[in-house]
Amino acid sequence: MKEIELKMQGKIKRLTNRTFKFDHRVRDGWFSAVYFLKTRDIAKEYKPDNVVTMQFFQKENAVLCGTDEVIALIKEFADDPDNLDIYSLKDGDKIAPFETVLTITGPYQNFGYLEGIIDGILARRTSVATNVYNVVKAAGISGVQKPVIFMGDRDDHFTQQAGDGYAAYIGGSSAQATHAMSEWWGKKGMGTMPHALIQLFDGDIVKASQAYHEMFPEDDLMVLVDYNNDVITDALRVAREFKDKLKAVRVDTSRTMIDQYFVRHPEVLGTFDPRGVNAPLIFALRDTLNSEGYNHVKIVVTGGFNERRIEEFEKQNVPVDIYGVGSSLLKINIGFTGDNVKLNGKDQAKAGRRYRPNARLEKVE
Template sequence: MSAAHENEAFGPSQALDDGTIAARTDAYFNRTREIVTRFGDRQVTYAMFIRRPVISAPRLMTAWLENVARARGIAITHEVMCPEGAWVGAGEPLVYVTGSFAALAPLETLLLQKLGPPCVAAHNAYQMALALPGVRFLAMEARHCAGFEMQEQMAYAASVGSRAAQREGALGFVGGANDATAGFFGDLPGLGTMPHALVGYAGSTLRAAEMFHETYPDSDLVVLVDYFGREITDALEVCRAFPDLAAAGRVAVRLDTHGGRFLEGLDPQSSYAALERNTPGTIRRYRSDTELRHLVGTGVSAAAVWRMREALNEAGFAKVRIIVSSGFSVEKCMVMADAHAPIDVVGTGSFIPDRWSETYATADIVSYDGQPLVKVGREFLLRKARDRAVPSAS
């Protein structure tokens, strides 16, 4: 596949025409273009950076830039200073973009939109995967995104952060929740089995499992068990109904207990006891309120995971896997790791940045017609510009 076709397949193709770009960019950039066109264009270089540590995830942005350059027949070069998946320090330039000032000025807003959020989300995904290196992750960001463009950015970010963690030995993200972003995870189709709505429709957890298995007999059986508040009872009922699948490791129970209640049979005292039985000392150290909630609180706590594992093992279903979801952020993953929670798979969209202000990328021009010049306070960008990567033509 040619580079041009690869970029068309990879990057978002929307907003390539002048009218759409002009409508979506900030007005002062459109005015800058008119002024520069009137008084004489110049060759400029932009430095793009983020004010916090991130994982480099520039490819959506650079693919879009290359598509725009090709559609307009203009010469733009970009220099990626930190390879995709590399750790980048706060304020360190990620990409230098060089070209006509008149051509680049209207693109700045859209370029920054496609750089900051993926880099921060990739960093979060990387941290989560490293916190639980023996656990597989499923990207479930779609329902939390403001449209497909954001979903594409977040799925791409999860794949970049995951590959960075995999290079350090983690299992990382193995797929996403729908087909549209499957290409980021090796072209696997969207993963997942049933929502709570299907359990309600079926009238029981077991009947939902039966319906699913009758429809998809070759698929592993992953069953939501919290709908009726009988996580352990319903999980065991399903396992007993499908003993061969359970013995073959083809049954999994998904815990998604909401934060308004404890897992079946648990309360604060029994939650503490579950951790003491399985991971002595974990609960005895100083803990913040948030850490305590993740360990022994309501919802999908470490104690809840341990109690489910105990119940499955006691009933002879040691090969039945446990899948967890519900608010699995970087912090929650770290707490689960500290509690040695027996998790097989995490379904999460919580790698999406919690503080959106952290995702703001910034661009500054650092040279005009090859002469270094930048606003006061950003001289560090000039120092970085002396050691450039090999440029890539757009």
């Protein structure tokens, strides 16, 4: 948890110099709500000398992310950006409901049309970072911090991977499924084998693992063991074959399936849902591996895990070593709002909104 806590204390340096690969059409207003574009044109014609302060906030306890991206956006597409006064919190800061996270002061026509884009960047990145942070926190409540692999590549459009991966990193996940997810923070993706590899070897998990190990001998050998819906039998097969070379097994049983272990041991049924990856199955897998001396083999679980399920596993001390989580981390559940709250240095805002100074904001140069 130490690295995560350092991020939460704002000790991660700003990354405003990195390449975000913005679409050049932002400058043309292609991604801005039309009423912002019309307001920009009116401001140019009728109120060119007015100076406004726009502030941004949200309504949850959250882990802020997206500020570096927003600052880079402003520097790239605002008119005369060097003469805008920008104050911001940092990616990784913990934020409270209604806390001001960003203010921009300058002529409205120079930056106002970016309001909705800024809201959207902050909303997506902060949602992902907060979701990941909560999952990572849940994965450590037993007293041992379990790594969380961010596996969101199949749950959203591929163009979102770099930003989502960075947000996941800010939230505390330093293992990502694709290279793109790791692009903004300078790492590479990690992964082992999909079900497709085992299918190519006609369901023979040992032969598939042998081919993998021969092709990628420098990789830690982590074998997917649920292809035949008999995780304990197949885990033992690969453990006996590879012994110390086997570093982990991954269980990804479908939520509609009941593993063959429960067919062989019906006496344990009746007090829990035996479908998918469940606690009794993982306990049995751990006990069986240990009984044959494979205590070193770690257990990775994936498939439908979220904060609640991980918390349940951890409270039961289920012997999981690593969690892989995907779709639940990509729920956009935090929305940001940008408001103009000052006009020419004086308070001026719509009813119900007001300027909220925040001593934690830092001036952006």
